[in-house]
Amino acid sequence: MSGFLGMGGYAAYVWPSYGLTLAIIILNIVWARRLLARSRTEARRRLAMRGEPT
Amino acid sequence: MAWTWFHRLASPPHVYGLAARLTPWFAWIAAILIAGGLYGGLVLAPPDYQQGDDFRIIYVHAPSAWMSLMVYTTMAVSAGVGLIWRMKVAHAVAASCAAIGASFTVAALVTGSLWGERMWGTYWAWDPRLTFELILLFQYLGYMGLRSAFDDLQRADRASAVLAVVGVVNVPIIHYSVIWWNSLHQAPSVMQLGKPTMPPSMLIPLLMMFLGFTLLFVALLLVRLRAEILNRERTASWIREAVSP
Numbered sequence: 001m002s003g004f005l006g007m008g009g010y011a012a013y014v015w016p017s018y019g020l021t022l023a024i025i026i027l028n029i030v031w032a033r034r035l036l037a038r039s040r041t042e043a044r045r046r047l048a049m050r051g052e053p054t
Numbered sequence: 055m056a057w058t059w060f061h062r063l064a065s066p067p068h069v070y071g072l073a074a075r076l077t078p079w080f081a082w083i084a085a086i087l088i089a090g091g092l093y094g095g096l097v098l099a100p101p102d103y104q105q106g107d108d109f110r111i112i113y114v115h116a117p118s119a120w121m122s123l124m125v126y127t128t129m130a131v132s133a134g135v136g137l138i139w140r141m142k143v144a145h146a147v148a149a150s151c152a153a154i155g156a157s158f159t160v161a162a163l164v165t166g167s168l169w170g171e172r173m174w175g176t177y178w179a180w181d182p183r184l185t186f187e188l189i190l191l192f193q194y195l196g197y198m199g200l201r202s203a204f205d206d207l208q209r210a211d212r213a214s215a216v217l218a219v220v221g222v223v224n225v226p227i228i229h230y231s232v233i234w235w236n237s238l239h240q241a242p243s244v245m246q247l248g249k250p251t252m253p254p255s256m257l258i259p260l261l262m263m264f265l266g267f268t269l270l271f272v273a274l275l276l277v278r279l280r281a282e283i284l285n286r287e288r289t290a291s292w293i294r295e296a297v298s299p
Contacts, residue, residue: 007108013171017168018092021114024160024161028270032274036281043288
């Protein structure tokens with residue numbers, strides 16, 4: 001296992017690369033979902049303001 | 055007749071519903087492919103005979119770089135469709151691409167920099183491919199900045215679409231830079247028709263990552279597109295049904 005984590009002496013380059021890329025993937029998922037949730041809330045609020053049932 | 059599918063893609067409620075239904079499929083297949091590609095790339099693939107385990111950076115670097123170019127191309131094509139056919143949904147697709155593309159361009163640049171430090175002895179060089187990739191990041195940021203500079207959505211759409219379409223010239227420059235110039239960056243080892251220079255144990259995880267990232271992009275795009283459509287169709291009557299809890 002230490003051989004795997006050690007990455008043949010390249011651990012300081014390999015793991016940050018994977019960590020950053022996975023972080024960007026997760027951030028993208030969070031951002032996209034938050035964006036949609038916010039737009040839905042906003043749309044509901046607009047409908048409510050026009051005095052129509054949602 | 056054959057164009058009905060195209061016309062339906064111009065209908066916001068149709069696209070909104072279609073996007074909602076398709077997202078889980080793209081997301082889950084992407085998750086499986088990326089998980090498999092990570093396992094194959096980190097565990098199953100043997101170390102490279104020259105680069106040792108450092109070569110494993112390719113499994114995150116190359117797909118991120120592919121995303122930076124593929125997302126830009128998608129953005130430019132849909133911006134062009136929006137300009138030519140005045141299609142609101144196409145502009146919404148283009149607008150949804152930019153942040154995704156910019157983030158993966160950052161991933162490509164940073165992972166490439168980490169890879170370069172050991173292989174070339176430097177984190178950064180003003181090499182053609184690196185320089186044009188950095189310019190691509192500024193193109194994404196410029197596109198987003200230009201959009202946010204307009205209050206009027208239609209003007210934002212048209213101005214940013216022109217910028218996106220003109221900037222697409224950088225995509226082939228980046229792709230062919232390692233062939234046109236004597237570059238530090240290694241030549242392609244996958245995108246050569248018929249003769250990839252990798253054994254299957256290295257190549258298959260990489261192809262899984264390429265496909266996984268591509269499907270992830272589609273899933274992210276579909277979610278962002280729904281948000282974009284909701285923001286645009288402020289007065290449309292179908293919205294009530296779409297956002298009812």
